[in-house]
Amino acid sequence: MTLYLAAFYAYPLYRNVELSLREYTVRSFVQGGAPFAGLDNYRAVLTDPAFGPTLTHTVVFTAASLAFQFTIGMALALFFYKHFPLSRTLRALILVPWLLPLIVSASTWSWMLNSDSGLVNTALGVVGIGPVNWLTSPGWSLTSVIIANIWIGIPFNLVVLYSGLQAIPTEMYEASALDGATGWQRFWGITFPLLRPVSLITLLLGLIYTLKVFDIIWIMTKGGPTGSSATLATWSYRLGFGNLLPEFGPGAAIGNLLIVLALIAGLLYIRIERRQQLR
Amino acid sequence: MTTSTPRAWWKTGVGLVLTGLMLFPVYWMINVSFTRDQDMRATPPHLFPTNGTLDGYRAVLDQQLPYLGTSFLVGLGTVALTVALAAPAGYALAKLRPPGGPALSFVLLIAQMIPGIIMAMGFYAIYLTLGVLNTLPGLILADTTLAVPFAVLIFTAFMSGIPDELLQAAVVDGAGRLRTFWSVVLPVSRNSIVTVSLFAFLWSWSDFIFASTLAGGGDHQPITLGIYHYIGNNNQQWNAIMATAVVASIPAAVLLILAQRYVSMGVTAGAVKD
Secondary structure: OHHHHHHHHHHHHHHHHHHHHHHOHHHHEEOOOOOEEHHHHHHHHHHHHOHHHHHHHHHHHHHHHHHHHHHHHHHHHHHHOOOOOHHHHHHHHHHHHHHHHHHHHHHHHHHHOOOOOOHHHHHHHHHOOOOOOOOOOOOHHHHHHHHHHHHHHHHHHHHHHHHHHOOHHHHHHHHHHOOOOOOOHHHHHOOOOOOOOHHHHHHHHHHHHHOOHHHHHHHHHHHOOOOOOOOHHHHHHHHHHHOOOOHHHHHHHHHHHHHHHHHHHHHHHHHHHHHHHHO | OOOOHHHHHHHHHHHHHHHHHHHHHHHHHHHHHHHOOHHOOOOOOOOOOOOOOOOOHHHHHHHOOHHHHHHHHHHHHHHHHHHHHHHHHHHHHHHOOOOOOHHHHHHHHHHHHOOOHHHHHHHHHHHHOOOOOOHHHHHHHHHHHHHHHHHHHHHHHHOOOOOOHHHHHHOOOOOHHHHHHHHHHHHHHHHHHHHHHHHHHHHHHHHHHHHHHHOOOOOOHHHHHHHHHHHHOOOOOHHHHHHHHHHHHHHHHHHHHOOHHHHHHHHHHHOOOO
């Protein structure tokens, strides 16, 4: 196992760090002898005019996705926690968006958000709002990929929060019902505080996952137009594989910046998880 | 609260609406896959495939079968390799308590957090030198990295629950470590094997980043690339694109129906989707 980890995680990671420190071209991959460039790639990336906006997009994309996924997921979890006929089946069906290949979800949303004949614009037209160029205008492209990503993330939040709800002892609700607490009071007084550990884990897992999101954005907008929906992940991919002349060095450098972010989130996750197990 | 009072049925109604809203894009994908080219840009769009056509599906059969076959092979390969690697590792971590075990679990957790693009670049660099770029085994190996850390953690969690007496009984009967693993541990771990296989298959089936970086130039391309090229080459035949999407979603749908229980189990066990 250690061997597998070393061969299939550590080695690619090492190569990636190496990539980021050298000046690679396709030819020097095969023949070797890429000149050592030190931190030049990092400097190039950090001083690139695209760096600021891309970082902002990554933050906005992550924050907006998390906020909506979590809120909607929580609302659905609370709703489906009540037993009623078919609740189990419906809950299972809601998992579908999460299980679909991302390319499928992304292409479906691309078509629904199509400017000329997409369903969304038609629906907006009915209520009198003119067509929006969802995917092709710099002002809307980020919103579009966020909408798609929220949709994909809701089921995950639903399932994890639902399992958190199941762990809350029912006696607490019975006691509060005797005290005459309203539904809203019960939510803020019992459910929310008791669900806090699970919520934290859900949000952190969501954060780690959202930082990695690449497929949806790449398939829907390729990070464009003019970089208006690019995140660190798509930028890194564009540099490495999106052009005829790949720039692996800077691409890998961005990747490594991204991994630092993900690792910080990861370490936080592990800390919180540990602390909960100690209780 | 399990009795079906009128109030409960009212909730079912709301539940149906909510589920309907969530699944609407899926319905729309299916609807468009049956829509004729000339109706595609109709205003208002047809909410039902009236004058439905199977053209889209005909195009899938004509053009996408090789891609589907590749995805299937890659999926099976990934499942086999993942289980073969992760089950013994999980057993070792759960029961044999090797030195460095906790550290290894920690590394596995971290490994799940590495963004795919970084792995893809690393693999690309290695594969180019080794000459396994654009090969099936290369893609399978890369895809296992999506599932192996998750799989080991699931196996470890599950196998720690196997009572020690059961294993000791096997040892008393004269079974060695390997034999105990094979004829006692594996059979009782069936549930976790199903969960792991399910996720390994789904993840490799929907993998796009490894496919496009490591197999994008080869003869064996999975269905995710099939759809991607399709969108790139013609953005007119949306019924064919959506038909391919429907076909590509079938494994997910089938697995969901067959293995509902395992899916929820996997998610709650802390599955981080790539």
